[in-house]
Amino acid sequence: MRPAGAKVTQQAEARRGIRAIPRRALLTYRTRHVLWAFAFLAPAFVLFFFIVVYPLGWALALSLQDWSFFGAKRFIGLGNYVRLWNDPLFWKSLGISFKWTIGVVPAILMISLPLALFLNAGWLRLKSLYRTGYFVPVVTNIVAVAFVWRWMFDPDFGVINWFLGVLGLPKPGWLADPAWALYAMMVVGVWKQIGQAMVLFLAGLQTIPQEFVDAAKIDGASPWKLFWKITLPLLNPTLLFVVVILVINAFRVFTIPYVMSAGGLQARTPGGPLDSTRVFVLHIYDIGFRQFQLGYASANAFVLMALIIVVTLIQIKLIQRPFEY
Amino acid sequence: MRWTRVLAVVVASVVAITVVSLGSVMVGAQPKVTIVHWQHFHEGRATALKALIPAFQGETGIAVVTDLPPYEQYFDKLLAALAAGTGPDVFQVPMEMAEQLINGGYLAPVPESVATTAEIEGRYLRWTTARFKRGGKYYGLPTDVQHLVLYINNDLAREAGLDPTKPPKTWDELIAQARKATKRDAQGNIIQAGLDTRYKWAVYTALLYQFIEGPVIDAVAKRATYDSPQGIAAWKVVEQLLRGPNAVDSPRFMPGQRKFELKRAVFYINHPVARSVIARIGPDIKYTIATVPAIKGKRPIAPGHHWAYVVNARSKNQEAAWRWVKYLASERAVRTWMRVAGDLPSITELLPAEPDPVVRESVKLVRPVDYVGVCDPIRNDLFDAIALTTRPVEDLVREAVQKENTCVQQALR
Numbered sequence: 001m002r003p004a005g006a007k008v009t010q011q012a013e014a015r016r017g018i019r020a021i022p023r024r025a026l027l028t029y030r031t032r033h034v035l036w037a038f039a040f041l042a043p044a045f046v047l048f049f050f051i052v053v054y055p056l057g058w059a060l061a062l063s064l065q066d067w068s069f070f071g072a073k074r075f076i077g078l079g080n081y082v083r084l085w086n087d088p089l090f091w092k093s094l095g096i097s098f099k100w101t102i103g104v105v106p107a108i109l110m111i112s113l114p115l116a117l118f119l120n121a122g123w124l125r126l127k128s129l130y131r132t133g134y135f136v137p138v139v140t141n142i143v144a145v146a147f148v149w150r151w152m153f154d155p156d157f158g159v160i161n162w163f164l165g166v167l168g169l170p171k172p173g174w175l176a177d178p179a180w181a182l183y184a185m186m187v188v189g190v191w192k193q194i195g196q197a198m199v200l201f202l203a204g205l206q207t208i209p210q211e212f213v214d215a216a217k218i219d220g221a222s223p224w225k226l227f228w229k230i231t232l233p234l235l236n237p238t239l240l241f242v243v244v245i246l247v248i249n250a251f252r253v254f255t256i257p258y259v260m261s262a263g264g265l266q267a268r269t270p271g272g273p274l275d276s277t278r279v280f281v282l283h284i285y286d287i288g289f290r291q292f293q294l295g296y297a298s299a300n301a302f303v304l305m306a307l308i309i310v311v312t313l314i315q316i317k318l319i320q321r322p323f324e325y
Numbered sequence: 326m327r328w329t330r331v332l333a334v335v336v337a338s339v340v341a342i343t344v345v346s347l348g349s350v351m352v353g354a355q356p357k358v359t360i361v362h363w364q365h366f367h368e369g370r371a372t373a374l375k376a377l378i379p380a381f382q383g384e385t386g387i388a389v390v391t392d393l394p395p396y397e398q399y400f401d402k403l404l405a406a407l408a409a410g411t412g413p414d415v416f417q418v419p420m421e422m423a424e425q426l427i428n429g430g431y432l433a434p435v436p437e438s439v440a441t442t443a444e445i446e447g448r449y450l451r452w453t454t455a456r457f458k459r460g461g462k463y464y465g466l467p468t469d470v471q472h473l474v475l476y477i478n479n480d481l482a483r484e485a486g487l488d489p490t491k492p493p494k495t496w497d498e499l500i501a502q503a504r505k506a507t508k509r510d511a512q513g514n515i516i517q518a519g520l521d522t523r524y525k526w527a528v529y530t531a532l533l534y535q536f537i538e539g540p541v542i543d544a545v546a547k548r549a550t551y552d553s554p555q556g557i558a559a560w561k562v563v564e565q566l567l568r569g570p571n572a573v574d575s576p577r578f579m580p581g582q583r584k585f586e587l588k589r590a591v592f593y594i595n596h597p598v599a600r601s602v603i604a605r606i607g608p609d610i611k612y613t614i615a616t617v618p619a620i621k622g623k624r625p626i627a628p629g630h631h632w633a634y635v636v637n638a639r640s641k642n643q644e645a646a647w648r649w650v651k652y653l654a655s656e657r658a659v660r661t662w663m664r665v666a667g668d669l670p671s672i673t674e675l676l677p678a679e680p681d682p683v684v685r686e687s688v689k690l691v692r693p694v695d696y697v698g699v700c701d702p703i704r705n706d707l708f709d710a711i712a713l714t715t716r717p718v719e720d721l722v723r724e725a726v727q728k729e730n731t732c733v734q735q736a737l738r
Contacts, residue, residue, distance in 0.1 A: 173577035
């Protein structure tokens, strides 16, 4: 039974020419809301499924098979994983990737953080110019850059050895010498990524409230203490993000060692000389696309993925410091 | 009303297009066939290929689209495409991949309508087709036929007190002359190589196929034989060339650069096709071509290598693709390959057309290489290891042979 008041209201609305909206009880507002959300997300989900989930699943299945491309696939279970455990090249390339990570990531942090502090200083003029200058390597084509660096590291005609000669220092063989090649490439890896880390640190620094800095200064904190007690703790989320990104990049490095060891007309094996720059992704590439052992290459790729996940989780555990003033 | 008009226009357009299309089919207009052709980039051969396409298209109406990736990326791209079923109609493969590709079912045989077995066997040098024959059928026609020769920079040789008209006949002579021609700075660093060893494959292949009398790769036993005493002797020559204070070249001297073409090396072992590169990079270099040195007291041997044009078994235009391949291996095309790229002829009758007498005569000395699969990097690394480490050659060779055996077994399984 409808209340009398409601009838009056309906009549009043009818007089004003407003039609009553029929109520649909099929879907609640919340359900419709969720459905719309999924509708908008659907293109991204579909794309993600086809370009990430499906290939990942396919690669996982491939890692359990022996497929040399030229013959039929054969299911071998964990055979590829057992094989890599006994493969000295697997361990060697893994070691080189760790060496790269341990060398490149701290170097970038040690250069980019002071650089960001410097470029964030209130007294500095022409900030935009400096920031752009340091960011240029990030947006430069890595293949072209790697070629240029290769020429700079040329033992006979390279500008680096020319400077060393001027200073009376010994001239290493750089990329032609197994003892030096990786270090030469690491220099390029550091140079390429400083700008990216610097920009992230700058963004982090600009989120630190000025009140904290001012309060510390009034309390007589020295610049060093200000950095350790205020800046660094409040920069922790950025630091964590930068470290995680850099470590992932380090484990995934490919272009620099590939181009610098084998690009152009060198007629050399990628990762050379004598596998001294065979980083892990190059190892996977070599197995997959040079030796055509796609099943074994997939197994190596999954090990890399697992490794990156584990290392990232360890970093989060070690570096993350929930901090509040 | 408005929508009705739009709908009417759309329907009318669809009907008109359908009628025109059907009409063109009925009057006999055929869709144009397009062949996709891949081969790795090489300065001289790319120019020759560009010259051949218009004539073929004009004669047959078959369009040819080419893709010439750099050598370093060629196999990555080709094999990934073949695995994905999106490979080109026609592509170029080296002789050592013949077994893998035929066994894998990736290649289509030459149809009798394009070339009969008798025609192929009567026309081409036997060794340039042998590895692409299976079950009485041919799966490829030869291209990029090469053997190894020795290049000598006349001016640099004379400067070193050598006579380029009297090239080294034996490996001992080559080592002695190359040592004489090697220049060093005050610190002992090489500033002019006696022998350009950038093309490692050429150096060790020239040695292995002279020193080892039997197969270098035993396809029946599926193993490499260069750890035999003869093989070790061959690698010991590499040691003489690259190790110690008397080395005639070094991996750290102009790494990755063409030392001979840049007038920084006196001797160079390469294929006749290198003539086109020298003409482009060092057009003013006056050079002599000689037969590769021999072992003292033995007849010289010029290891021979070739590639082949093949047709993808999944190609929808196999007939047209084979017509294109046949054209590329035809007498007219081979003359273009010879003239523009500096290739050796694959057709027996064209041998007299080779202008250089040494290149021409060296064909009689050819021993085709028997490498299997893509195992060159193993030997290249062995070459580097001899140059860059002090480990005994025997140990390095033994390790390399183990790797090569695995590689060969993988290729021939």
